[in-house]
Amino acid sequence: MMKLFDFALAPSPKRVRMILVEKGLDIPIEQVDLSKKAQFEEPFKSINPRCTVPALQLDSGEVLCDSQSITRYLEEVYPEPPMLGSTPLEKALVVEWITRVEQEGFMATAEAFRNSVKGMKGSAITGPVSYEQIPELAERGRARVKDFFGVLNERLAEHAFLAGENFSAADVAAFVFVEFSGWIKLQPDEGLTHLLAWRDAVAARPSATA
Ligand SMILES: N[C@@H](CCC(=O)N[C@@H](CS)C(=O)NCC(=O)O)C(=O)O
The missing domain is CATH 1.20.1050.10 (Glutathione S-transferase Yfyf (Class Pi); Chain A, domain 2)
Structure with a gap:
């Protein structure tokens, strides 16, 4: 099962959480506490060396490290309802x-x-x-x-x-x-x-x- 690395108070991961709700998806979410600088600590810094959230870890272990790439991936795998346009x-x-x-x-x-x-x-x-x-x-x-x-x-x-x-x-x-x-x-x-x-x-x- 894929997993979203998130921080509830931060804006960028909220973009992905909104897409999940729009598409009716329920996936495991793990908080990375930016207020405690957890983004710079292991295990997260190896998961996303860019040290930012959101990050989406796929079943394969591959990690997507940007809200746009994550949205694109979710759109390809779960096309409905479309969030990236139809025409x-x-x-x-x-x-x-x-x-x-x-x-x-x-x-x-x-x-x-x-x-x-x-x-x-x-x-x-x-x-x-x-x-x-x-x-x-x-x-x-x-x-x-x-x-x-x-x-x-x-x-x-x-x-x-x-x-x-x-x-x-x-x-x-x-x-x-x-x-x-x-x-x-x-x-x-x-x-x-x-x-x-x-x-x-x-x-x-x-x-x-x-
Ligand atoms: N363009 C990136 C931006 C990601 C980003 O900057 N995330 C912020 C939270 S909104 C972050 O992780 N900040 C870590 C920090 O401030 O050290 C995306 O949308 O995924």
Whole structure:
């Protein structure tokens, strides 16, 4: 049986937990306590030398170390309901929006968080190599998050969901990003009505609290 390495409080593994709920899958989950730096200790650091969660260990022993590769694998093995699009266009747009949410949403939030919080000194980038904080990046990250809220709002003015008319892993990623932005005390303001209506719709899904 495959096993998911998770940390309940962290955003990236929540993306995978939401996909599991959407697909009705129940697999063993093991917590890696990031607050105790367990990601840098054995046995986990040998399982995922990148020292991040989520990681999915397959029956073969093979390990997938990124929420995107894990989502792709789950989609191939358990295609229903589709989370990565159904038509050629939808599949392409899911990739495009996941990439944008990761680069413009998650990275910007992580930049703001990891370059400003005292406990993250020497940990400005995830992984086994130590990188020092650059305070200017925190400021820039906050500006980028606000800008990206606007991008999402514009997209959701045109479409019910990011890749079109169907809920997908791109919405999962964006929903978790909006939650994550609360860590740097930013949230979409009232004027972003399309983004807020979409957020309420996603929040009503059982997977939202995964
Ligand atoms: N793009 C990766 C990012 C994974 C990632 O950065 N995970 C964070 C938790 S959200 C982590 O493991 N951090 C470990 C650390 O801060 O040392 C994914 O989505 O799988």
